[in-house]
Amino acid sequence: MTVSRVVNMKGNVKQATAERIQRAIAKVDYRPNIGARRLSGGRTYQILMIFNNPNVTWTAKLLIGMMHACRNIGYHLLIEGVGDYEGDTIGLPIDYEEITKLLDPSRIDGVILPPPICFDRRLLEIVREKAVPCVRIAGTPAQDIQLRVSIDNFAAAYELANYFISEGHENLAIIKGPGDYVASALRFEGFSASIRDHGLKLSPSNIQTGNFDVQSGNECARELLRLKDRPTAIFASNDEMAAGVLSAAQESRIRIPEELSVAGFDDAPIARSVWPKLTTIRQPLRAMGEKSVELLESYIRQINNESDETVQSNVLLDYELKVRQSSGTCPIAKH
Amino acid sequence: MTVSRVVNMKGNVKQATAERIQRAIAKVDYRPNIGARRLSGGRTYQILMIFNNPNVTWTAKLLIGMMHACRNIGYHLLIEGVGDYEGDTIGLPIDYEEITKLLDPSRIDGVILPPPICFDRRLLEIVREKAVPCVRIAGTPAQDIQLRVSIDNFAAAYELANYFISEGHENLAIIKGPGDYVASALRFEGFSASIRDHGLKLSPSNIQTGNFDVQSGNECARELLRLKDRPTAIFASNDEMAAGVLSAAQESRIRIPEELSVAGFDDAPIARSVWPKLTTIRQPLRAMGEKSVELLESYIRQINNESDETVQSNVLLDYELKVRQSSGTCPIAKH
DNA sequence: CTGAAAGCGCTAACAT
DNA sequence: ATGTTAGCGCTTTCAG
Numbered sequence: 001m002t003v004s005r006v007v008n009m010k011g012n013v014k015q016a017t018a019e020r021i022q023r024a025i026a027k028v029d030y031r032p033n034i035g036a037r038r039l040s041g042g043r044t045y046q047i048l049m050i051f052n053n054p055n056v057t058w059t060a061k062l063l064i065g066m067m068h069a070c071r072n073i074g075y076h077l078l079i080e081g082v083g084d085y086e087g088d089t090i091g092l093p094i095d096y097e098e099i100t101k102l103l104d105p106s107r108i109d110g111v112i113l114p115p116p117i118c119f120d121r122r123l124l125e126i127v128r129e130k131a132v133p134c135v136r137i138a139g140t141p142a143q144d145i146q147l148r149v150s151i152d153n154f155a156a157a158y159e160l161a162n163y164f165i166s167e168g169h170e171n172l173a174i175i176k177g178p179g180d181y182v183a184s185a186l187r188f189e190g191f192s193a194s195i196r197d198h199g200l201k202l203s204p205s206n207i208q209t210g211n212f213d214v215q216s217g218n219e220c221a222r223e224l225l226r227l228k229d230r231p232t233a234i235f236a237s238n239d240e241m242a243a244g245v246l247s248a249a250q251e252s253r254i255r256i257p258e259e260l261s262v263a264g265f266d267d268a269p270i271a272r273s274v275w276p277k278l279t280t281i282r283q284p285l286r287a288m289g290e291k292s293v294e295l296l297e298s299y300i301r302q303i304n305n306e307s308d309e310t311v312q313s314n315v316l317l318d319y320e321l322k323v324r325q326s327s328g329t330c331p332i333a334k335h
Numbered sequence: 336m337t338v339s340r341v342v343n344m345k346g347n348v349k350q351a352t353a354e355r356i357q358r359a360i361a362k363v364d365y366r367p368n369i370g371a372r373r374l375s376g377g378r379t380y381q382i383l384m385i386f387n388n389p390n391v392t393w394t395a396k397l398l399i400g401m402m403h404a405c406r407n408i409g410y411h412l413l414i415e416g417v418g419d420y421e422g423d424t425i426g427l428p429i430d431y432e433e434i435t436k437l438l439d440p441s442r443i444d445g446v447i448l449p450p451p452i453c454f455d456r457r458l459l460e461i462v463r464e465k466a467v468p469c470v471r472i473a474g475t476p477a478q479d480i481q482l483r484v485s486i487d488n489f490a491a492a493y494e495l496a497n498y499f500i501s502e503g504h505e506n507l508a509i510i511k512g513p514g515d516y517v518a519s520a521l522r523f524e525g526f527s528a529s530i531r532d533h534g535l536k537l538s539p540s541n542i543q544t545g546n547f548d549v550q551s552g553n554e555c556a557r558e559l560l561r562l563k564d565r566p567t568a569i570f571a572s573n574d575e576m577a578a579g580v581l582s583a584a585q586e587s588r589i590r591i592p593e594e595l596s597v598a599g600f601d602d603a604p605i606a607r608s609v610w611p612k613l614t615t616i617r618q619p620l621r622a623m624g625e626k627s628v629e630l631l632e633s634y635i636r637q638i639n640n641e642s643d644e645t646v647q648s649n650v651l652l653d654y655e656l657k658v659r660q661s662s663g664t665c666p667i668a669k670h
Numbered sequence: 671c672t673g674a675a676a677g678c679g680c681t682a683a684c685a686t
Numbered sequence: 687a688t689g690t691t692a693g694c695g696c697t698t699t700c701a702g
Contacts, residue, residue, distance in 0.1 A: 002672055004697065012671055035370035036695035039678045057604065060395040067414055076411060079402055101364075214608040240608065247610035250585070269392065273549040273575065273605060275582035337688055339681060347687060371679035374694045 007032060010306055034074060043304075046076045047296060048108045052083035052094060052117045055212065055240070057269060058285065062114055062137065065289025073297050078108065082117070096122060103130050110134060110296045119182050133303065135296045137288055139182040146313040147299055149292045153183045156281045156319045157190030157235070160263055163279075163321060164233045165198050168330035169261060173206035173231035175220045175241050181212075184237045187265065191235055206231055210241045217244020225252055225260075232260060232330050239264035239271040242278050246326065257328035267322055276325035284317050291315050342367055345641055369409065378639075381411045382631060383443045387418035387429060387452045390547065390575070392603060393620065397449055397472065400624020408632050413443065417452070431457060438465050445469060445631045454517050468638065470631045472623055474517040481648040482634055484627045488518045491616045491654040492525030492570070495598055498656060499568045500533050503665035504596060508541035508566035510555045510576050516547075519572045522600065526570055541566055545576045552579020560587055560595075567595060567665050574599035574606040577613050581661065596662035602655075611660035619652050626650050 005011040006021045013021075024030070034045050049066060051059050063079065070077045080102055082094050094117065103111060103126060110133035117123060118136040127134045128144045135147040164172055174191050177184025188207075195202045208223055210216035217236050221244060224231055236242035242264030246256060254260050256276055264271055267282035299311045340346045341356045348356075359365075369380050384401060386394050398414065405412045415437055417429050429452065438446060438461060445468035452458060453471040462469045463479045470482040499507055509526050512519025523542075530537045543558055545551035552571050556579060559566055571577035577599030581591060589595050591611055599606055602617035634646045 001674080001697085005672090008697090014671060017671085033374070033695050035373040036678090037697075038370040039368070039374055039680085040695075040697040041678090042697090056395045056399070057392040060391045060398075063395075064391070064416060067416070076413075078411075081399060081402070218610075243608055250610065270605065270608060273578055274609075275553075275585065336681080336690080340688090343681090349687060352687080368679050371694090372681075374678090374696085375680040376682075376694090 008306070032074065034076065043300075044107060044109050045074065046078055046108045047110050047112060047293060048078045048080060048102060049112045049114070050080045050082060050099065050102070050117055051114050052081070053114060054083075055268075058266065059114060061285035062289035062292075065286035065291075066112065066293050067289075068286075069290040069293035069297075073293070075109075075293070075297065077293075094120060094123065096126065099123060100126055100130075103127065103132050105130060105132055108132070109300050112292050112296060113137065115139065115183055116178070116181055119180050133296060133299050135292045135299075137292055140186070141314065147295055147311075148313065149288050149295060149315045149317070150183070151283055151288075151317050151319040153186035154190035154193070156265070156321075157187040158194045159190075159321055160235060160265075160281060161191045161194030162198075163323070164235070164261060164263070164327070165194070165200070167233075167261065167328060168332070169233040170200055170330070170332075171206070171229060171231045171233070172200070172202060173208070173224050173234045174202070175217060175224075175234065175236040175245070176207065176209045177237040177241075178209070178211045184212075187237050210236070210244075212238050212240055214240045214244040214247070217241025218248045219244070221245040221248035222252075225249065225254060232332065233263070233327070234260065235263050235265075237265055239266045239268040239278055239280055242280070242326070243270050243274045246274055246276075246278075256326055259331055261327035261330070263327055267320075271322075271324075279324045279327040280322050282320040282322050284319070287317055291317065343641075367409065369411065378635075379442060379444050380409065381413055381443045382445050382447060382628060383413045383415060383437060384447045384449070385415045385417060385434065385437070385452055386449050387416065388449060389418075390603075392605075393601065394449060396620035397624035397627075400621035400626075401447065401628050402624075404625040404628035408628070410444075410628070410632065412628075429455060429458065431461065434458060435461055435465075438462065438467050440465060440467055443467070444635050447627050447631060448472065450474065450518055451513075451516055454515050468631060468634050470627045470634075472627055475521070476649065482630055482646075483648065484623050484630060484650045484652070485518070486618055486623075486652050486654040488521035489525035489528070491600075491656075492522040493529045494525075494656055495570060495600075495616060496526045496529030497533075498658070499570070499596065499598070499662070500529070500535070502568075502596065502663060503667070504568040505535055505665070505667075506541070506564060506566045506568070507535070507537060508543070508559050508569045509537070510552060510559075510569065510571040510580070511542065511544045512572040512576075513544070513546045519547075522572050545571070545579075547573050547575060549575045549579040549582070552576030553583045554579070556580040556583035557587075560584065560589060567667065568598070568662070569595065570598050570600075572600050574601045574603040574613055574615055577615070577661070578605050578609045581609055581611075581613075591661055592663035594666055596665070598662055602657055606657075606659070609661075614659045614662040615657050617655040617657050619654070622652055626652065 005013050006018050038044050053059050112135050114137040134145050138150045176188050192202050208220035210220045245262050264278045264280040267280045271278040271280045302311050340348050341353050388394050447470050449472040469480050473485045511523050543555035545555045580597050599613045599615040602615045606613040606615045637646050
């Protein structure tokens with residue numbers, strides 16, 4: 001029993017005894033049997049991640065972070081894919097009945113929701129009703145579900161626009177993400193704000209909306225490149241769409257970055273596999289995955305009164321502007 | 336007890352009783368508590384996948400298949416990344432001590448090894464010693480570890496070369512994968528064999544070796560495109576390298592597919608996100624993931640004498656040649 | 671501050 | 687063909 005107390009850092013144990021036990025634990029490489037723990041205590045030591053993002057690469061990076069954190073704190077990670085996450089499109093229907101079953105507190109201690117499922121109002125409602133501890137990744141705080149891990153999307157896009165403008169660009173364009181992505185909306189806000197703050201204008205014809213895949217980036221770019229007053233810099237709200245911009249430019253024999261600057265968002269693998277390599281905002285996905293698990297766990301400890309520290313509900317991690325070959329000085333400003 | 340027998344399809348139960356129990360199970364949506372099961376029986380109901388492939392996208396597809404299969408048969412999937420799987424390079428050292436710990440039969444019932452870690456002799460030796468049931472993905476059968484899921488890499492590459500030749504190409508080139516990938520070596524063999532069988536020759540200068548990333552594909556392609564007698568068709572052993580070939584051709588203003596045909600392997604997302612889209616061999620990664628779990632489970636059942644059917648040790652799944660815009664008729668053959 | 675007793679849900683082994 | 691007993695390793699509760 002005293003061993004149990006030491007392992008769980010719960011209850012009072014004499015300092016000396018605790019140390020003696022710690023030593024023994026290290027010696028035998030003892031690790032609690034998670035099954036027995038689950039059987040006995042009320043907790044399940046399982047965390048669920050539900051994802052419906054068709055961009056598996058993106059989700060996989062988060063996943064790796066979650067895996068690591070879970071192992072460190074002795075949790076199991078369950079992964080549930082909903083919707084057609086193998087296809088190329090997004091926004092496919094979610095089976096709420098199935099999800100409701102999964103969210104049974106007798107099977108999991110908490111849930112992590114990455115985008116875009118973390119923006120789904122109906123799902124959030126279910127989570128709230130079932131009172132399942134929940135951490136959302138990206139977006140803004142939502143009703144009754146405060147736990148969240150993100151980067152500052154507004155600031156990141158603001159900084160990117162600043163960079164474009166510092167390179168002499170005045171005619172900027174943006175390809176927004178799908179409407180239901182709150183994170184993407186914030187990027188748009190940040191981008192616009194910088195333009196406004198520099199006394200420039202973002203004309204409505206310079207605003208396109210894609211759906212985060214390469215094809216849509218290509219199509220939006222065609223529209224933009226066809227404009228009489230063609231923009232000299234395009235910000236696509238993720239790297240896949242930015243890759244589509246690149247291919248559209250190549251089709252039209254527009255040289256990058258000499259005639260057109262392009263930037264993406266995420267620093268996904270594709271950012272470095274296209275040519276030229278993409279200027280982008282790096283999002284620390286792996287760290288975000290780790291943090292989300294840690295945040296969830298400390299919250300679970302808190303509501304079980306196993307911890308006295310208050311849990312910070314909003315974790316903002318650092319992003320980073322990566323300038324690569326797809327962007328440069330504005331051609332018009334050159335002379 | 337009788338319920339347990341029904342659930343596990345083990346021992347003799349009267350038909351009528353079994354059906355009655357089945358109905359009750361469905362009614363209550365009963366699902367066995369995996370923790371209790373583990374605590375009681377000898378088995379852990381956990382399968383481990385160890386991966387060290389830096390191409391997370393590739394591994395993620397497998398993973399999704401494994402997840403699904405695991406849920407269906409009531410297993411947990413543990414995922415362990417070793418090596419620097421976040422970086423862009425491969426072949427980094429594996430921590431054998433750590434792996435040896437993970438392979439403890441008291442913690443897992445079996446292990447699944449995707450490439451390239453499934454080609455590691457020392458690891459296979461450890462697996463054999465510890466007598467952990469093991470399924471390998473890709474490659475050829477190995478000493479004492481017979482369970483394997485794959486496609487026929489030789490035949491696939493053979494078919495691809497056939498296709499090139501049927502389009503009139505006679506001067507073919509190949510970019511091989513790293514030496515330790517057995518699957519990649521088989522692709523080389525198949526490609527060469529087809530060329531030979533058609534009475535053509537694969538000149539040594541038309542053989543390059545990359546390391547499966549875009550950059551190396553680009554570099555190998557530069558070598559090939561610099562040749563006096565430039566090849567008209569290049570087969571890169573995966574899609575990432577093929578994307579590199581594309582960019583090298585674009586740098587040299589060589590039009591695709593008019594002047595050069597390019598093909599990759601895998602049908603990874605990048606195959607459809609580059610421009611022009613890549614001709615490639617589709618590998619059913621998700622199905623391979625599912626099969627690997629199912630194969631492992633039936634083997635585990637067999638060695639525990641819970642099943643009388645003999646387990647097929649080699650599962651070969653179907654590949655598919657996908658012809659897209661990056662390849663076409665040989666320019667020389669046109670007139 | 672430490673320990674003893676009971677029980678979580680399941681299965682192996684042993685009855686019947 | 688079905689039921690009974692015991693125990694897996696842990697935590698909760700209650701006693702010292």
